[in-house]
Amino acid sequence: MNSLKKKKLVIVGGGAAGFFTAANVDGDQYDICILEQSGDVLQKVKISGGGRCNVSHACFDPRELISFYPRGNKELLSVFTKFQPSDTMEWFQQRGVALKIEEDNRIFPHTDSSASIINALMEAALQNGAKILTNKVVKKIEKRDKNWIIKTASEEFIGDSVVFCTGSSPKSYQLLRDLGFDMVDLVPSLFTFNIKNKSIEGFMGTSFPRAWVELPRLKKEVAGPLLITHWGLSGPAVLKLSAWCARELFAMDYQVEVVVNFLGMHRSNAEAILNDFKSKNAKKNIGQAKIFELTHRFWNASLEMKGINPSKTMGNISNREVQLILDHLCNNRMQVKGKSTFKDEFVTAGGVDLKEIEFKTMQTKKHANFYLAGEVLNIDAVTGGFNFQACWSEAWLIAQALNRTKELVS
Template sequence: MNSPKKKIIIVGGGAAGFFAAANLDEKKFDVTILEQNSDVLQKVKISGGGRCNVSHACFDPKELVNFYPRGHRELLSVFTKFQPGDTMEWFESRDVPLKIEKDNRIFPETDSSQSIINCLLGEVQKKGFAIKTQSNVQDIHYENNYYFIKTKSDSYKADIILYTTGSSPKSLKLIQQLGHKIVEPVPSLFTFNIKDDLLKDLPGTSFENAEIRIPNLKTEESGPLLITHWGLSGPAVLKLSAWEARNLAKIKYNFEIEVNFISVPLSDAEEDLKNFKNQNPKKSIGQSKIFDITNRFWNKILEVSNINPEKQIANLSGKELSLILDNLCRKKLTVSGKSTFKDEFVTAGGVDLKEINFKNMSSKILPNFYVSGEVLDIDAITGGFNFQACWSEAWLISQHLNSL
C-alpha cells in the first residue's frame, strides 16, 4: 500500500520557491505555495528591465563565488552540484532557449521575463500543486512533528516547510520568532548621490572603464560608470556598494570617493597630454581629442578647471595641465546618500548562514525546515547572480527531499 503523500508548504512564491516546487516529486509530495502578493514571481517579472537576467555565464564554481560579497564560502559546495550551465540546460529542456550576451548575462531568447514565468508556472501546475496568492503568513508554530501555518483567511498543517520569502522585514521577523538568528539587513546595490559641478548637466554620460576608490575604507573597484541626475551609477559603483554594504551603512552613506574616469595612471595620462601638446601646439584645448571621453565631459573638465577652451594647447601652464589631470584621474567627490531601485531592491543580511546546512539547505535549528533565496544572508553584485543562488539552493532542497 502506498504511504500517504507528505505535505509541503512553500512560504513565498518567488524564484526559489517556484524552482523548488518545479523539481519536487509529485508522487511523494502534496505541495502548496503561499504568496502574499496578488501575483507570483514578481521579481522575475521586473528583473533585467522586464527581460529577466536568469543567470550569468560563469561555469566554474570557484570563479562564480567571487561575485557574492556574502555567502561565497557557503555557496561553493552548492554550485558544484548545480551551476549556471545546469540552469541553462533546465530551461532549454523545457523549451525556453536562453542566450548569453556580450557581458555574460544570460537572458531568454524571447527577451521577455514572461517566458521564464510561464515555464515555472507550467511545471508547478502540471504537477497539480496548489498556488495561493494573497496569502500573507502571519504565524508558524511546530507541534507534535507538524507545522501549523496561519494566514489571514486560512490555516494549514504541514510535514515540511520551505521558507523562500525574500528579504522583507516581516518574513525575517517570523523566522526569528521560530528561533533563527538574523543578521540585520542593510541595502546593497545602490547608486551614489553626489552634487558636484563636474557632474552637473551631464546625466547619461558614460565611461567604458573607470576606477573608483573609497580611501577611508581602502577599497576600490573598476568597470563601466554612468553619470545620473543624482550622482554616479553603473557597475563600478554597484559593485562597491555591494562589497561595502555594511561599512557604508555604518557611516550613514556619507563618505569621499576618488574617481579615475579614464582608468589610466596619472603619470601615463600626463605623458599622453604632453605628447599631444608637442605634436599639436596650435590646436585649441577644447578641440583636442586626447582621451577616450565625450566632448561634453572634456569641456566640462576644462570649465571646472577654469580653462578657456579656445586657448592654444601650447599656452597651457603647468598648473592648468595639473588641474586637468587631477579632475580626470583623481577627482575627489563627496557622496551624501544613496538611491536604490525600489523594484529591484537587494539587501545584505538575513538568516545567519551558520544555522543552515548547505548540503541540503536545511535549518540546523528547526526539523524538516528548509531555507533558500534572499531571506538568507547571501547577496550578489547583480540580479543574475542572485537568481542563480536561488535556482541552485532550491535544486538542492528538491533533490534532497525527493531522495528521502
C-alpha cells in the same frame, strides 16, 4: 499495511526560489502548495533586467563565481559545485526557453521578455501539481508533533516539510526569529550614491565604460562602467562598491568621500597619453581633441571647470594645466550624501545567519524538514544575474534533498 502516500510540502514565498523548488520537486511524492503574500507571484523575476529577466551570469567556474557575492561566498562554493549557471541554462533550454549570453556575460532569454522565464517556471510547477495561492499572508509557523502548521489570517496549512523563501520582508524575519533563528540585521545593498558636485552637474546619462571608484576611508576600490544620474553616480562600479561596503556605509549614514577616476587608468599612463598627443598635435585646439574615451561635452566642461580655454592650442598647454586636467579626470574627490535605491531591484544584506544552514541540502540545523533559500538568507550579490543564480542553486539542492526523502506516510 502502509501505502506510499504523498507528503505535504508548503512553500512560503512565490518568488524565484519558491517556484524553482516546486518545479524540481517530485510531484509523485509531494502535494505542493505555494503561499504568496501579495496578489501576484514572481514579481522580481518580472521586473529584473528592465523586464527582460537577467536569468544568470556566464561564469562557469564556481571559484570565480563566488567572488561576486559579498556575503555567502564561502558557503556558496559547495552549492555551485552541484548546480551552477551552465545547469541553469540547460534547465531552461530543455523547457523551450532559448537563452543568450550578452557581451557583459549576463544571460537573458532570446525573447528579451521575463514572461518566457515566468511561463517556464509556472508550467513546470503546475505540471508537478503545485497549488499556487496568492494573498496568503503567513502570521505564524509552529511545529505540531511531526507536522509544520502554517497559519494565515483565516486558514491553516499543514506541511511535512516547509521551504521558506519570502525574500527580505521584515515580517517574515520576525516569523523566523519566533522559531529561534539567529538573524543578521538588514541593511540596504545595491544602491546609488547621492552626490551634488559641479563635475557631474548637468551630465545625467553620461557614461564612462572603464572607470575606477574608490572609498579611501574603507580602503575599497572597484573598476567598471560608471553612470552619472540626476541624483549622483550609479552604474555597475558604484553598485558593486555599495554591495561590498553595504554594512560600513550604513554605519556611516552614507556620508563618505568617494574618489572617481573617470578614465580607469593610472594617472601616469593618462599623463603619458596626454603629453604624447600634445607633442604630436601642437596646433590642435584642446577643446576639439579626442584624447580619452570621454564625450565632447564632458571633456570641454572639464577644461572650463579648471579654467582652461577650450580654444587654446595643445602646444600652449602648460604642465600645470596638464596636472589640473589629470586631477579632475583621475583623482576627482566628491562627497557622498545619502543613497538611492537602484531601480526596482532592491537587495538587502542581512537575514538568517548562515551558521544556521546545512548547505548540502539548505535544511536548517535547528529544525528538521525546514528549508531556507533566497534573499531570506544573509547572502547577496552584485548585479548581473548572480542573486537569481543563488536562488536557482539553493532551490535545486532543496528539491533534490526532498526527492531523496522516501519514507512512508501513513
